[in-house]
Amino acid sequence: MLKTLGAQIKEFKRDSILTPVFMIGEVIMETIIPLLMASIIDNGVTAGNMNHIYLIGALMVGTAVLSLAFGILGGQFGSRASTGFARNLRKAMYENIQTFSFSNIDKFSTSGLVTRLTTDVTNMQNAYQMILRMCMRAPASLICAMGMSFIISPRLASVYLVAVLLLAVVLGLIVTQATKHFTQAFPKYDALNESVQENVSAIRVVKAYVREEYEVEKFRKASGNLYKIFCKAESIVIWNNPVMNFTVYACILTISWLGAHMIVQDTLTTGQLMNMLTYCMNILMSLMMLSMIFVMITMSLASARRICEVLEEKADLGNPEDPVKEVRDGSITFDHVSFSYKKEASDPVLKDINLEIKSGETVGIIGGTGSAKSSLVNLVSRLYDVTEGKLSVGGVNVKDYDTESLRNQVAVVLQNNVLFSGTILENLRWGDRDATEEECRHACEMACADEFIQRMPKGYNTYIEQGGTNVSGGQKQRLCIARALLKKPKVLILDDSTSAVDTATDAKIRKAFAEVIPGTTKLIIAQRISSVEHADRIIVMNEGQVDGFGTHEELLENNEIYREVYEAQTSGSGDFDE
Structure with a gap:
């Protein structure tokens, strides 16, 4: 499946490579900014050294501008790569459908092919953009923030480690349960599209037999089934935010409490405590992004399989090695x-x-x-x-x-x-x-x-x-x-x-x-x-x-x-x- 889908990246390989490079660059800049902020507080404000404040302040501005530039470039290249990937998928599927014999076409419903060319490709486009941007940004941000936290204070960083492990377990359960419902949702689009297609193409027959209410009820049922499945999935995913917020605030309170004691004991500076609080948000937000990535990728897996079914379907009727190109007569x-x-x-x-x-x-x-x-x-x-x-x-x-x-x-x-x-x-x-x-x-x-x-x-x-x-x-x-x-x-x-x-x-x-x-x-x-x-x-x-x-x-x-x-x-x- 990966080989089939990867073949459609084609001319957007450069954009697909540059996107994660710029996203990692943005993460590095964001990791440096808290260090500069700590230096301003400890060596500038506390020491009363204005020259140091000006120098580090200028460096912070430069770092922020670089972070912004990397983010913009990452977004631009990522959008180009994902939309191009989606275009190539649609084109490849449509071209392959044109080669199908009647027996190949009989394997797919019209509504199923329409869903694959529209909804499923859109899911793949969103997933691919998230893979290029967030799949690189979130782990890189998590690793950098955790690394810097352990360098500053291994004792305080252990709080993050416990929080990350607990949060990973909870988010893993959320993703697993939500996935079951998302994988059932997308095939339901076929039934929905089929209802619309039949009604619109045969609208004269529907009106001639006064079956409008029946068709409305059929569409309502197909739409209702889709609604119920997404509601079940979203009702599980919605736990993501409260669990994340609880963990963030618990970490902030714990770090503030322990950090205050360490400052009093002269084992930690005020600037370092600010660093740790900043890295706390980076770490936990990275985990939240990772959970959403897993949900999106899981949602797109069903779409990926359905797209590959069309791309990998080979026409039953092919030409021989040296085909005859002239029909002599009509016998x-x-x-x-x-x-x-x-x-x-x-x-x-x-x-x-x-x-x-x-x-x-x-x-x-x-x-x-x-x-x-x-x-x-x-x-x-x-x-x-x-x-x-x-x-x-x-x-x-x-x-x-x-x-x-x-x-x-x-x-x-x-x-x-x-x-x-x-x-x-x-x-x-x-x-x-x-x-x-x-x-x-x-x-x-x-x-x-x-x-x-x-x-x-x-x-x-x-x-x-x-x-x-x-x-x-x-x-x-x-x-x-x-x-x-x-x-x-x-x-x-x-x-x-x-x-x-x-x-x-x-x-x-x-x-x-x-x-x-x-x-x-x-x-x-x-x-x-x-x-x-x-x-x-x-x-x-x-x-x-x-x-x-x-x-x-x-x-x-x-x-x-x-x-x-x-x-x-x-x-x-x-x-x-x-």
Whole structure:
């Protein structure tokens, strides 16, 4: 874990080294000041030597200025190092998430990733700054003050030693008990973020079903759980101050009592007694800082582990040593392919699939809900890897391709259409960042999207809200199809991507595909047989297996499932789930 996190310090190593150096310098200056003060009292005020007072006073001013300068520099370098460390953590996590395959992403919840990128990184930033500054300052101050105390008066310094030992035991108990609660707190942020995320993203559904009170109650429960855990932790940490104050005042009283007797006996000077009282505060405040450091570090340990989980997660899908970077054509071959989302699953989602699709063919894929239609096409663009068998595109095993090159030639319009905030042109250029407006217009004409875009006030410069909330479901689907067409792919996969458009528009889109991109292999998942009956061939999926593969006429004659659904749909009802 330390190695993983330490690798993200990178260009802030110099700041991370200079911060503790300046903090130690500040401690040394603060340790010298009481010695100078004692010298003024004993050799200046008591002896009536004004020259000594002026000289030592000037030295005290210089020492105080140096202490201030060291403190400012330590704070500046520490802030730069900790904020830079946090920036690098966020960047490294975000970049690593971009490399994840679908199977990697399935291991983390969206809210969990958001918490790691925000709350957990902030905890690490605060902890790192405290480590650089206080972890050096507190022990150094404790050691210097204790050392000087024993030099001045071992008898009085033994009071500090007893106080330090007792205080260390008490603070150790406080930290141990508080840690148990803090480690439980941060995972609760996931539940809180999940509640907010679901409510905001699905606010229309919430209002449509009048579930505002239910959502408020769910958020209140998640927030309440977090509140209870932090209250328990803070109720333990709060003992820190009274215990510390009791120890400080007890030490001051004891030192004053014993010191007064020693002054009367001429074994201690007034200046030395003032020194001891000053060092008393230094020692006990150092202990207080150490206790807070332990609490902060303990709090951040849970965050550190969660961040490392993301940083150390390796993408399941990688490129071979010498990847193929050119997809020859759009032919697809499934050779005894089986697939499971989890390796340990006993029952595969896809079972022994054998298919051969020619380049340029239009192939329909139909089947009931849960028949693994989407799972089948997700393997083509290598969003997942096959568990058994071999899948080839353009005559080459998909595992031998450069992943980016393969996906650039296999365009997928997923079942859940996603548009990003920005103009229509900006969304379309996700397919081809260098596409001209004319090319975008041509793709939209093929997808029957140009007709509604032209009716918008700003045309192709119309702003799309996040998630495409200001366009209808059918318009969103057509924009996503146009975006995929701009890639000029060898294989085009439409995963139930025309379900929200009317039958006439669906027919226009299919006709445009046949006329404009005849060389592109088209895989069309649909629920309506009318959407695929004109395809060159149709795959009938049933419980993860290919139940039939042929033309519309062949399936009507030979496939019972297809025939029953066709008859039911042409009579006005029926689908593959019945």
